[in-house]
Amino acid sequence: MALEPPVDPLDRARRAARDADPDHWKEISNSIMSRLRSVVTPSDPILAFDERHTSVRDAEGSRTLVSARVVTAVLRRLMQGAPTHAPAEIRLTIAEERLTGVGVALVGSYGVDLIALADDLRADLMAAVAAQIGRDPDFGPGSVDIAFVDVVEGDPNCV
Amino acid sequence: MAARAPDPGPGTPSDEALVRAARVGDDDAFRQIVDRYGPGMYRYAMRLVGNENDAGEVTQEAFVSAWRSLSGFAGRSSLRTWLFRLVHRRAADLQRHRRPTPINDDLLSRLSKPATDNPLQHVLDVELVAALQTALDELPWHQRATWLLREVEGMSYEEIAEAMALTVGSVRGHLHRGRRTLAERMTRWR
Numbered sequence: 001m002a003l004e005p006p007v008d009p010l011d012r013a014r015r016a017a018r019d020a021d022p023d024h025w026k027e028i029s030n031s032i033m034s035r036l037r038s039v040v041t042p043s044d045p046i047l048a049f050d051e052r053h054t055s056v057r058d059a060e061g062s063r064t065l066v067s068a069r070v071v072t073a074v075l076r077r078l079m080q081g082a083p084t085h086a087p088a089e090i091r092l093t094i095a096e097e098r099l100t101g102v103g104v105a106l107v108g109s110y111g112v113d114l115i116a117l118a119d120d121l122r123a124d125l126m127a128a129v130a131a132q133i134g135r136d137p138d139f140g141p142g143s144v145d146i147a148f149v150d151v152v153e154g155d156p157n158c159v
Numbered sequence: 160m161a162a163r164a165p166d167p168g169p170g171t172p173s174d175e176a177l178v179r180a181a182r183v184g185d186d187d188a189f190r191q192i193v194d195r196y197g198p199g200m201y202r203y204a205m206r207l208v209g210n211e212n213d214a215g216e217v218t219q220e221a222f223v224s225a226w227r228s229l230s231g232f233a234g235r236s237s238l239r240t241w242l243f244r245l246v247h248r249r250a251a252d253l254q255r256h257r258r259p260t261p262i263n264d265d266l267l268s269r270l271s272k273p274a275t276d277n278p279l280q281h282v283l284d285v286e287l288v289a290a291l292q293t294a295l296d297e298l299p300w301h302q303r304a305t306w307l308l309r310e311v312e313g314m315s316y317e318e319i320a321e322a323m324a325l326t327v328g329s330v331r332g333h334l335h336r337g338r339r340t341l342a343e344r345m346t347r348w349r
Contacts, residue, residue: 016287016288028215072183089183
């Protein structure tokens with residue numbers, strides 16, 4: 001009868017250790033994510049405008065402000081929705097509580113017409129900004145800068 | 160030895176895509192990073208510090224630090240190596256500020272995946288891993304860390320050097336001494 005070669009105990013222990021996974025990882029993962037959500041980054045308020053392009057909402061002069069964090073999140077989701085491009089950076093320029101500029105850096109998909117994509121995206125970004133803070137009369141197409149910083153083969157949201 | 164970086168697989172976002180999305184505030188993307196690399200980081204922390212609560216804390220702090228400093232991740236090393244560097248640093252900070260704590264055997268068994276087809280082998284493996292942990296705990300810090308990163312996490316010497324902020328030569332030296340000591344300590348299991 002053939003004898004099995006003796007297994008090195010350190011090698012066996014190493015293999016067992018490599019195969020070990022924490023059985024309560026989900027709890028730890030949830031706790032990490034909940035801690036991350038409590039890490040609040042500074043965010044500027046942005047003045048909202050009504051349909052008359054004024055920021056004053058009533059006779060008392062009350063105003064509505066929207067956090068830049070909210071606007072950034074909306075723009076991010078908008079730009080993550082297509083396989084042609086993905087956002088690499090989103091910058092909001094705010095002066096005296098007014099949004100004066102949006103700058104986005106994008107990674108495009110190879111083969112896409114980047115100029116046409118930028119034109120479409122600029123209109124979408126402006127509409128998304130308007131949906132969040134109304135129409136500031138000074139915020140126009142020239143306030144939105146789009147830069148393609150890279151192109152990749154395939155969907156930049158995955159590659 | 161094959162590195163143990165998980166293969167994202169077809170249709171799953173690459174590390175680069177997840178980092179890009181997380182940098183613009185996408186916490187769902189960051190969660191995928193956490194679930195892709197967190198179990199390995201936690202396992203490493205657990206074997207390095209030998210305490211479940213400390214390992215959890217160290218892993219959490221590493222990810223909070225990663226979230227805050229993603230814009231500084233230049234991609235010179237892989238995402239995995241960068242994350243292991245963060246968890247190693249947090250574990251080293253903890254080690255400097257605490258007294259030795261006894262190894263918790265229950266915690267070690269919670270790390271072991273049951274061998275579904277061989278219960279006896281599973282029991283033996285649990286005992287063997289517990290013996291390994293005792294031996295590891297007696298190793299000097301750098302020897303323990305290099306051994307874990309190489310033999311359990313499957314990192315290359317260069318990746319270990321990056322994760323531990325050491326030279327490759329120093330990694331080789333620590334690993335050689337760690338292997339020799341562990342082999343001696345585990346001989347009684349032959």
